[in-house]
Amino acid sequence: MQLQPGPRIRRSPYYDAVVAAGATQFSVYNKMLLPMSYGDRDAEYRRLTESVAIWDVGAERQVEVRGPDADACVQYLTSRDLSKMKHGQGKYVAMCDHDGRLLNDPVLLKLSDRYWFSLADSDMLLWVRAVANERDFDVRVGEPDVSPLAVQGPEAERLIVDLFGQHVTALKYFWFLETDLDGIPLILCRSGWSKQGGFELFLQDGSRGVELWDRVVDAGERYGIGPGAPNDIERLESGLLSWGGDTTPDSNPFEAGMARYVDVATDVDYIGKAALRRVADEGPARLFTGLVIGSDGERPEPWPLVERAPVFCEGRTVGTMSAMARSPRLGTTIAVAQIERAIVESRTPVEVRSPAGPSTASIHELPFI
C-alpha cells in the first residue's frame, strides 16, 4: 500500500530530509504526510527519553488570525480565558462547538500582531472563517507559510543553546521568541508533544526546510540526535491527548481530560460556554483515564488496536479504549480510554478483550509517569 502525494496530500518542507533519513511509515494529518516511524520504534523511544530526537511535525498546520478584532475573535473561538495572555506566550487550548463538542486542541501562540492556532487534525480553517464572518469580526484568517519542527528529549535544551545561545534557557514552557538561524526565519517555542522537554522551531520559509533540518542534525550529532516522530508510547506514559484518536466527534473536553483548560466561571464569552457549564455542573458522563492491562500474576503484551475497543464491566460496555502500548519504563502494558465516570472514580476493575481472550484492567490516573 502506498499513498500518492499530490495537492490534496501535501508534503512538509522537511519531506526530502525525512526521506533521506529513512522514514518508513507515514500517516495523513491535516491533509499532509506526517512521518510516523523510521523503522526502529525501540531506538526512537530511547532517543526521545534518553537523548534527543528531531520530528517533522509540519502537518501541525497553523491558522492565523490578524486584524483589529483578532483578540475578540480568538477569545470567542477558545474555551479558556485568554485575558491575561501575553505577546510571546503560547497556551494549550480547547476549541468547541456550540454544544460543547471538542473540535480541536491546538497550541495557541500570541504574536505581536496576530495569533496562530497550531492545530491537531481537523479542518479549523473552515470553522474559524465561518465564525469570523458570521460574527462580523474585523479579521483576516488564513494559513501562513509556517511549519513546526520539533526537537524533543533530555538533551534538547543543550542542543538549542548551542544553536541559539544561552538566553533560550530563560524561555518558560509554551513561551517563544521570534528569531532566526543563519538567516532562516523562525519562531522558537518551548513546546512539543512529549514530556521529555524540548522545543519547536516554527519555520517561516517553506523553501528552507531541508536546510533547517540539516543544521539541527549537524549540531545534534554530539548529543546522539536521530530522527523520530510523535511517539505513541511516550505520549501514553505522559497522558497526552491525541485528538481524533482518543476523542470522537461527540466528545467534550471534560471527557478528553481537558477540564483544566475550560473556564466556565469566567466573564468572557466563547462558543459552547453554556453547554460546557452544564457538563461541568452535572459532571461528564465519561472520563479520560489510564488503564493498566492485566494484573500482578498476568501481564499481557499489547495487541494491535487499529480501531477503538470496548471496555467492559460485569458484562456491560462501560467505555472505549483508544490506544495501548508496552511501557518500557513501567514494564507494563498501558492504555487510555474514555470510561463511565462512576467506574473511574471508584476505580472499579474493568475488562478488555485481546485476540487471545479477556484480560482484566485497572484504572490508573494520568499521567502514568
Ligand code: THG
Ligand atoms: N505542538 C504544536 N502544535 C500541535 C501540537 C504540538 N498541534 C497538534 C497537537 N500537538 C495539539 N495537541 C496537544 C496536546 C497536548 C499538548 C500540546 C498539544 C501538551 N500538553 C501538556 C499536558 O497535557 O500535560 C501540557 C499542557 C499544559 O500544561 O498547558 O503539551 O505539540 N506546535
